[in-house]
Amino acid sequence: MIRDQAGHLIAQIERSDFATAGATVWTGRLEASSITLSLRRGDAQTELEIRAAIADAGSADGSEAFSLQGKEATWRSVYPTTSILERETAETVGILVDNTYAEPPESSPDSRASWCCSGVMVGSDLFLTNWHCAGPKQRWDGEVLQNAVIDLAWEKSSVRRQFSATDVVAKDVELDYAILRVRQAIGLKGGRTIFPARISRDPLIEFEPVSLIHHASCRPKLISDKCRVQSTMRHAWTDPQGTSGKYPELTHDCDSEPGASGGPIFDAKGRLIAIHHLGHQKVASAMCPADRVNKAVKISAIMAHVRETKPGVADELGW
Template sequence: MADEKMDRIERAALARYQKLQQDRKREAAAAAGPETMDVRRSVINPHDSLAAERIIHRSDLFPIAYLEAGLIAAKSVCRISLRNHQGQIKGYGTGFLISPSLILTNNHVVDSYDTALNAVAEFNYEDDVNFMPRTIVPFRLEPERLFITDEALDFSVIAVQEKGLSGARVSDFGYLPLLPMPGKILEGEYVSIIQHPKGGPKAVTVRENEVKFLSDHFVHYASDTEPGSSGSPVFNDQWIVSALHHAGVPDPADPTKWIANEGIRISSILHHLHGERGKLDAAGASLLDGVLPEAPIPDSPAAPIEVGELAADWYNDAGGYDPAFLGEGLNVPLPPVKDAADVAETLDGGKELDYTHFSIVMSRSRRLAYYSAVNIDGSQLVEVKRSNDKWYFDPRMAREFQSGPELYARNDLDRGHLTRRQDPNWGRDAVQANAHTFHFTNSAPQHKGLNQKTWLSLEDYILENAGANGFKVNVFTGPVFRDDDVVYRGEFRIPAEFWKVAVMAKEGGALSATAYLLTQRDLIGDLEFAYGPFQTFQVPLALLDELAGIDWSALQPHDPLANVEGAGARLIAGRGDIRL
C-alpha cells in the first residue's frame, strides 16, 4: 500500500514537471525579473556582500561562516524511525524541528495519528570527523498534543516529546524557522538538502542542485537524494528552509532513473497551517503559534537589550525622506519644529538624520524623536523577515541626545518603532531600510498596554491601501511632549500620547492629509484630564499643530476635517470611521 502511494506521488510529480517544462518553452522570459530579485534579496544577510552575485551565477565564493551555519542548521534534522505496535522497525524518513516542540515531515512518512504514536525522532544519528558514530538521542512523537497532516501537500506537523528518557531536551537541537514570504529561492539557483538517505547517517547534498522550476506549491530541482530522504529540509544559500523534500521525478523513458526531485514550498505549508489553526484547542493553537508568522514575537522586557553597531558605509546611500516623493507639484517638505532651539543637530551640523526611505528629527531635551517621516511606495513593497531585536545608536549624532538601554531595559516599556518596521521596506534597498528602523533614534517608549488594536489597525490600513492600490504615501509619526509627562528613572519623561499624519494624492491629483492621535484623554467630552483606556481619534491638523509643537500650517488646507463646520475629534473604533 505504501509503495502504491509513493508511486502516485511520483507520477504526479512527473506530470507537474513535464507541464512546467512545456510552459517554460513557451515563455521567452523565464528568468527572474527585478521585482522577484528584490524579494529574494529580502532574505539575504546584508553582510553577505557576494550573495547576489551567487544568485546570478557570477560568483562561487562563500564566507567561511557558510559551513558553520550549515552545521547549526543540521542539528535540527532528525531521522524518523517508523515502528509497529510491537516496536519493530517498519521504515525510516527524515524530519526537522520547526519550533522547540514541533517536527515537520511528509504525510507519506507519518500519515496518521497511530503511525505518529509509534514513531521516534532520532537526533545526532551521524558520524563525527573521525567517521565514528555519535550517540543517538531519541524522542517520541506526541500526536495527542498536536497532529496536522495533509495528503495533497504531503506534509505532517507533529508535536515531539520535550524531554527524552536520557534526560536530554529536544530544545537542545534548536529549530529551523519557517518564513512565510515566497521568493526564498529562484529558478536557476542552487539548493542544499540535509537528509538521512536510506535511513542511514545524516548526509548533505551541497549546492550543486539546480532549481529547475517553481510552481504555486512545488519546487523542482536536480539533486542527489535516496529513499529515506523524504521529509528533508531544502535550503537556499542562506540556510533558510525553502521547501520540504518529498519525491523524486522518475524518468519517463526509464522508471529506474530520476530526472529531478520535487519539494513542497514552505509558503504553501504555512498558508495551510494558518487555515487549520481555528480547528485546534487552546493548547494546540498555542503550539502552532510558535510556527505561524502571525504569531506575536515574544519579547521579555526583563531581557538584556542587544546593542549593535552598523558600519559607517551603511548610511552612505541613505537618501532619507523625499519631499517630492508623491509626484510633480505635490511637494511635502518636513514640517518645522516650533521650538527650533530644541532640535538636536547631527555631528556635521544637520537638522535631521536620514535613513533609507525615512528621516528623523530629534529633540535635545527629551532625547527622543520629535517625529519620523517615511515615504511608502505601495507598488514595490518587500516583505523582510525580522531576524533579531538588535538595536543601534546612530554614530552621526552625539550619544547624549539618544536614549538607549538605560531607558528601555528591565521594565514594561516597549521600544515602539516610530517609522514602522515594514513601512520603508520597498525596492532594492528593502533589507537596508529594515535594519535602519532598528535605531534608538526611531524608538519611543510606549507602555506595553498602549499598542491598542485600533492604532495598529490604522497603521495596517495606511500600508495596505498603499500596497493594494499601488500608490505612494508619506507618513509622519511622533510623540506628544507635555510638561506633565511622567518622569522615569530620574531623567526620562515618558510621553503618554502619540500622533500620526498620512499624506497621499487623491484621484485627480489633490493632496489629502489626515491626522490621528492615540491618547487616554477624552477628546469628545469635556473631561480633558479624565484618563481611561487608550483610544485612537482622527483629529484636525490644527489641533495636532497645537499639541505636538509641529507647524502643520502648509498641510492644513488639505485636511478633510479642516472645512467641516464643528469638526472635532472623531473616535476611530474601526477602519470605517477613518475619513480620507
C-alpha cells in the same frame, strides 16, 4: 536499567515513564550490539516486557537508483564541517524511524514493517516531515505515533537528541506534510533547548543554489549541496495533470534516495524553503510523464495551509 554488552549504563527507565498500567514506551537509540535489562526497586506486581525493537542494519550496499543526477551520488557526510552556518542548519534536521504491524499472511502474524524518513524541527517541540512518512498504511494512527523515534543526532554525536511523537498537530495529503509534536525520548537526557530551522520569506528564484540535508537509505546525516532549484511552479502530486491551477511544489536536482523523504531544502543563507518528497518519475504512465527531477513542497504553501486550518498552531510557530 539498560546496559550495553560491556555493562555500561546507556538508558534508565523510571516508573513515572509509564503513564498507565500495561503501557508501551520507546527508548531513544541505543548504541550497542546487544543489551541487558535489570529491574531495580520493583515489586511482585511489576512486569517488564520487550514487545518490539528496531535494529539498524547499517548502510545500504551503495546501489542507489532512485533519484540521482549521475551514476554516483554527490552527497557527502555533514560531519566533519567547519562552516558554522552549515553546522547550525544541520542540527535542525533529524531522522524518523518507525514501524507498525504489517498485513502478513496467517503464517507470520507478528510480521512488522519498518521504515525511515527525514524531517526538520520547525518549533522547539514540533517536527515537520512528509505525510507519506506515516508508512505503508498511509495513516498517522496511534500505533504509528507510538512507535515513532526521532533522532536529531544520527551522526555519531556524543549528545543524544532523541524524541518520541505524542501528536500530529497538522497534516495534509495534497501538500504531503505532517507536523508532529515531540518530547524527549524515555530513558535519555541531553540536547536541551532545540533551535528550530529559520524560514525564508523571500520569493523563490529558479536555478538558485540550494542544499538538501537528509538521511538517504537511513544513513547518518548527509548533505546534497551541489544542486539548484529547477522550477518554482510545480503542481501537487495529487494533481499530476495540473488541472487545479495550483503550484505548491518546486523541482530541484539534489541527489536523494528513499529515506530522504521529508528532508528540508535550504537556500544559501541556511533558510528553509521546502521539504523534499518525491524523486524521479522513471516510467511514464497515463497520468504522469517521465522526468528526471526531484520534487519538494514549498514551505510557503505549508505555512498557508496551517494558517487556514490550524490557526493555533500557526500562532505558536509565528506563521
